[in-house]
Amino acid sequence: MFIASREKPLKLLWLEALMRRLLKDDVEFHYFQEQYRRLDAGFAGEQKVDREWHELICPNTFYVLHNLHFKNAAEHIHQLDTLFICPQFIFVLEIKNIHGRLEFDQLTHQCTRTKIDGTVEGFPNALTQTERHIRFLKSLIANYPLPIEGAVVIANPSAIIINPSNALPIFHVSGLHKHLQLLFKKYPQKIITEDKLTQLVQMLLSKQTAPRMQTSVAPSRIRHGVLCPKCSYQHAMSFQRGTWKCSYCHYSSIKIFAEALLDYRLLVSHNITNQQLRTFFGIHSSDTATRLLRKFQFPYTGTYRNRVYHLPENLLDHMERFY
Numbered sequence: 001m002f003i004a005s006r007e008k009p010l011k012l013l014w015l016e017a018l019m020r021r022l023l024k025d026d027v028e029f030h031y032f033q034e035q036y037r038r039l040d041a042g043f044a045g046e047q048k049v050d051r052e053w054h055e056l057i058c059p060n061t062f063y064v065l066h067n068l069h070f071k072n073a074a075e076h077i078h079q080l081d082t083l084f085i086c087p088q089f090i091f092v093l094e095i096k097n098i099h100g101r102l103e104f105d106q107l108t109h110q111c112t113r114t115k116i117d118g119t120v121e122g123f124p125n126a127l128t129q130t131e132r133h134i135r136f137l138k139s140l141i142a143n144y145p146l147p148i149e150g151a152v153v154i155a156n157p158s159a160i161i162i163n164p165s166n167a168l169p170i171f172h173v174s175g176l177h178k179h180l181q182l183l184f185k186k187y188p189q190k191i192i193t194e195d196k197l198t199q200l201v202q203m204l205l206s207k208q209t210a211p212r213m214q215t216s217v218a219p220s221r222i223r224h225g226v227l228c229p230k231c232s233y234q235h236a237m238s239f240q241r242g243t244w245k246c247s248y249c250h251y252s253s254i255k256i257f258a259e260a261l262l263d264y265r266l267l268v269s270h271n272i273t274n275q276q277l278r279t280f281f282g283i284h285s286s287d288t289a290t291r292l293l294r295k296f297q298f299p300y301t302g303t304y305r306n307r308v309y310h311l312p313e314n315l316l317d318h319m320e321r322f323y
C-alpha cells in the first residue's frame with residue numbers, strides 16, 4: 001500500500017498567515033475568519049478520514065492520494081480530497097467536516113445545514129461536486145478501463161444526514177471500511193496489472209496543476225514586522241544582536257524570523273529586496289539586512305544594488321538548514 005501524507009492546502013496556509021496579520025478592524029476580518037474556520041475544520045476532517053486507511057485490510061496493492069488539483073478543458077479547477085486507487089476500481093471521496101443537520105434536496109440539488117441554534121445556511125452540494133469529479137476523472141483516465149465510484153464521507157460524528165440521494169452514497173467516516181468491502185465484492189477481479197496501476201498513479205500526479213491563490217490582500221491591510229507569538233501576534237519584535245526580541249513580554253527567538261518571512265511569502269510576495277526586507281521587518285541597517293539575506297543563501301537575481309532574493313517554496317525547511 002502507498003498512503004500519501006496530506007499537506008496543508010495553500011489557501012489554509014494563506015488564511016493562517018492572514019489571521020496572524022490582518023488588522024482587527026479590517027472590513028473583511030470576519031469574512032476571512034469564517035473562511036479560515038471552515039477550511040481549518042475541513043482539513044481536520046480530512047485528517048480524521050486519513051487515519052482510517054492505515055487500518056484497511058486489502059489483499060492488493062492500493063494507493064491513497066490526497067488533495068489533488070487538476071484543471072479541466074474549460075480551465076476550471078477540480079480539487080479532489082482523497083482518491084483511493086487499486087487494480088479493481090477507483091474510489092473518489094469528498095470529505096465534509098460539518099456539524100448539525102445536513103439536508104439534501106433532490107429537486108433543487110441544494111444542501112442546507114441547520115445548526116443546533118436553528119440557523120439555516122446553504123452549503124455547496126457535496127454530492128454534485130463528487131459527481132462532477134467522477135465525470136472529469138472518467139475523461140482523464142480514458143485509457144484505463146477501471147470503474148470509478150464515489151462517495152461523500154462525513155467526518156463529524158454529530159452531523160445528521162437527511163434525505164441523501166440515491167445516486168451516490170453519503171455516510172459517516174465509521175462506515176468507510178464497510179463501504180470499501182462492498183466495493184471489493186462488487187469488483188472482485190483485477191482489471192489492470194500492478195505495473196499499469198503504478199503508471200496510472202504517476203500519470204495522475206503528473207497531470208496536476210499547482211494551486212494558486214486567487215485572492216490577495218493589500219500589504220497596507222496587514223500588520224508588518226516579525227510578530228511575537230507569545231503576544232498573540234499583536235506586537236512587533238525588534239532585531240538586536242542577531243536575535244528577535246519582544247519589548248512587551250521579553251520573549252526572544254532567532255528562529256521566529258522564518259515564520260515571519262513565510263507570512264511575507266504567503267501574503268506579500270515570493271521575492272524580496274534588501275529595501276523591502278528593511279521596510280517590512282523594521283530593520284534599520286542595510287548591512288544587517290544583507291547579512292540576514294545572505295545567511296539563508298536564498299537564490300537571487302540582479303546585481304548587488306538591485307538584487308532580488310527569491311523565497312523558495314519549502315521556505316521553513318530551507319531556512320532550518322542555516323540556523
Ligand SMILES: [Zn+2]
Nearest residue numbers: 228231246249
Ligand atoms: Zn511578546
